[in-house]
Amino acid sequence: MLSNLPILSLSIWLPIIGGLWVVFAGSRRSANAMKVEALVISIAAFVLSLLLWRDFDNAIGAMQFVERLSWIAPFDIFYHLGVDGIALPLILLTTFTTVLIVLAGWEVITDRANQYMGAFLILEGLMIGVFSALDAVLFYVFWEAMLIPMFLIIGIWGGPRRVYATIKFFLYTFLGSVFMLVALLYLYQQTNDSFAIQDMHNVALGASEQKWIFIAFLLAFAVKVPMWPVHTWLPDAHVEAPTGGSVVLAAVMLKMGGYGFIRFSLPIAPDAAMAFDGLMIALSLIAVVYIGFVALAQEDMKKLIAYSSISHMGFVTLGFFICFQVFANTGNWNDAAMGIEGGMVQMISHGFISAALFLCVGVMYDRVHSRQIGDYGGVVNTMPRFAAFMMLFAMANAGLPGTSGFVGEFLVILTAFKASFWFAFFAATTLILGAAYTLWMYKRVIFGEVTNSAVQTLSDISTRETVILLALAIPVLILGLWPAPLLDMMHASIDLLIEHLSHSKTVL
């Protein structure tokens, strides 16, 4: 804000152009040099996002760092960027995760490493684009473009059933997005030919129009979150994806759905959101409880963590859509804000924790080449340092206070109680289920006597791996012990959102 640099554009295009460079220049140069360059680019992008954070004004709820250029003039399409307190934490999460992914693939990816790193850098830029686009067409372009690198990452560096997984992943997410496009085009008409998302927020819409728009968005975002019952692509995608793919999928891409709800569904169609909130709450609670049970039955560690992700994302949607019933019950929008903020915190926290857990599985997979729980046992005997890290992340996943995993769940459960005792009751079962599936897995994998020769010969984590896990352990602990800065960043923007929710769009 203080400088005149187009810092958002830099954050988007630096990794994209850098990524393309790494991909195309890579064949002529040594793999190592390309890895270093990829790392430098990812760190530079991270530093840029830190600058963004430094200059961000917590007191302003509206968009900051706005850039607006005409792009496709005949259709009033603009290259329009900006961030608020909702997008900024997600951008920070994205840039931070990418650095770790580059590091995590360092020695592990030997096949076309430069292309692998490049794909992630491009993906990073596109994801930042999604979080900062203020023009619906620009948003849609980033949103769909994001699928391409992810598709390639799973398809090229994935496991044996990668073709099934990629097609399922692609069809699901693509199918959902098409409906979103229709909704956006309709909104373009209603706003008198504007693709500006903020104009869409302010336009008056009839009750039934809102319902159609809400459903169209729901199809796009529910798949991404993913919500029950459109979640089954996720475990397959995770299982087949390389470690880095799983990390970015869990840490950032799942957040696209939550971000979509908060940026589009809620402010554009608040009356419809209120009309459908029973459905949304029910689906969220099913995610928490049903998926919690399903996670218990998993024998594949990645599948287990994938299901755990779905269950945790249930808290995000619960926190968002519970607001109307909370308001109806207490008459205070402040109470509702707590749920939305809880959902936001849950998104960020889940980004760190799920990334860490997938990296932990990756660490073991790199050594033993199995993800089956049954192939492990007694890992602590040969990898004590690793076991300590994984304990921390397992506990965070189980929502232990003092870790970030607690904060979001706590806020959402407190809010849910204000809507209904039973919502809180079902949501709180995660205390038991989450601990059960996470710690039971930990017990079977890490504790006990060494069960086989593969585990016997394991070597503890290297310095590189330690750095990665430590880099994730720190935010997990800081957010758990002092989440105030994260919440302070969001307050003003959430208040603005609440402003939209508290008025009916139909009477504007």
Next chain:
Amino acid sequence: MQNLCLFIVLAPLVGAIVTGLFGRDVGRSGAHWIAIVSVGVSFFLSLLVFWQIVIRGDEPYNANLYTWLESGGIDLHVGFLIDELTATMMVVVTFVSWMVHIYTVGYMHDDPGYQRFFSYISLFTFSMLMLVMANNFMQLFFGWEAVGLVSYLLIGFWFKRDTAIYANLKAFLVNRVGDFGFLLGIAAVAMYFSSMDYVDVFAQAESMKDVRISIFAGHEWSLMTLICILLFVGAMGKSAQFPLHVWLPDSMEGPTPISALIHAATMVTAGIFMVARMSPLFETSTTALSFVLIIGAITAFFMGLLGLVQNDIKRVIAYSTLSQLGYMTVALGASAYSAAIFHLMTHAFFKALLFLAAGSVIIGMHHEQDMRRMGGLRKLMPITWITCLIGSFALIGLPGTAGFFSKDAIIEAVKASHTPGAIIGYYACLIGVFITALYSFRLVFLVFHGEPRMDDETRSHVHETPAVVWGPLVALAIPSVVIGAIAIEPMLFGDFFGRSIFVDPAHDVFAHMHENYHGILGFIWHGLFQAPFLLASGGVFVAWYLYLKRPDLPRRIAERTTLIHKILVNKYGLDTFNDWFFAGGTRGVGQALWRFGDVALIDGIMVDGSAKMIGWWAGVVRNIQSGYLYHYAFAMIIGLLALLAIFVHRLFG
């Protein structure tokens, strides 16, 4: 005061971090010195705080340290509330912890995880202090879960043992069931009181007394009853009350020092502390108090019975702990919070002593825990014997010892209470005294008296443990004897707890007792002629008769009463039921939902099914486009005929 509090909590945390992360660098002796000194600092500073608040009578200290987060109009803080109740708990926690730290030097001497162990117990001390020093519900829950985590880590300390890693998972999950209720209780407080700070919430409690809410349509519940019962469910997990007690006996898989520290003296009393802390809330609901009382009575009586049939020395003491926690809970239910905390304190000393003595026996016997292979250790381990005897006397309430005062106070209090169910509590506690004496002296006689039953090889190696082990025993034996006599007057009849405990005048059970109280000697003299002492003496006598005089009798009694014996040995079948119903059932539901819900229904029918459907349609349509001219010609003719038929039908029909 703030700096003082910070030093008290941070010293053990620093100890935990240094010994945990840099254990290799500081070495074994470095680790134990760091840990012992840091907890020692905490102890002495806690004494200073105790002196300031309780003895000098300073105003309670209540201040926030920092804002954890602010959302939805509620500020959540980390802060300290230091009043008489907290100061008492701080001294008890740090003292027992300090003794256990010293003891550990001897007990864990040869263990490869030496530094890790010190790190864990220092971390525990930090967590427990955060729990008792909290000034709000969020931080209470924070400490609550943190002690649960350390308990989990320590029960599974010997992570190669299947039984240990089974026990720690079980402990964590059972506690989580309790926390489930606890968190809902906290959520209810947040909703109706719009604050998480104790002071704000307690101030409003009285005005919330008549609020009624509807949980099941058509049924109105008292809000305060609901909140109190939900909070108490948390206490049932942590303080191992029936039916969430099942984790505690298994927790004995952990090293003995932590059985003393965590699973006897401090952590398991967190639930008792919590209810006493929440006395302004519980006082508003007689229903909740009644619930508390009855759960306590069930625990006190039935868990004591189980102690009679255990052969593992630590498990006997574990069931004794369950039973004693039941006593404390009964006291809470009878609104005798001060008696509960009084018993909590005396119990912390003598139960820690008993566990450490048992540990000393276990070291002496080279890790033998079965009492059937002990006997006659009196002469070989005299200090352990004497201290264990002192602990047992305190436990059974020999007049004059610490346990006598606190247990009598509970029995008198529940006798005077008008809370519904008090009569059940009274008899449960009274008969419990007999049972306590029986299993306690069964242990003493089996271990220290009679004929040695171990083989000669073992016997020749048994010797008294080193000073670092018996030192703490002696240090704990002293308060086990004297603390009751010192504390009874101020704690029960005086102004010891000040305003930190609130009792509705209608529930006051000590007024009558106070009138009849004529000094300590009078209390002891009075006690000699009361039912509890007679029952305790009877228990000791029966133990003597069965295990020293006629050692053949117990087996014959067991044979005569097969059914009862079987029920007791199987712990009322609760473990089997839980494993089958809860653990097995949950896994079964998980499997079923996954196989039928996700795999068969969603993926099988909906996703892959629609993909197949499209494929099938494509196949059908492909058949039509065969590429043969006569197929197309044939189709055209059929079509023409059909159109013609419709046309004709319309025209002439």
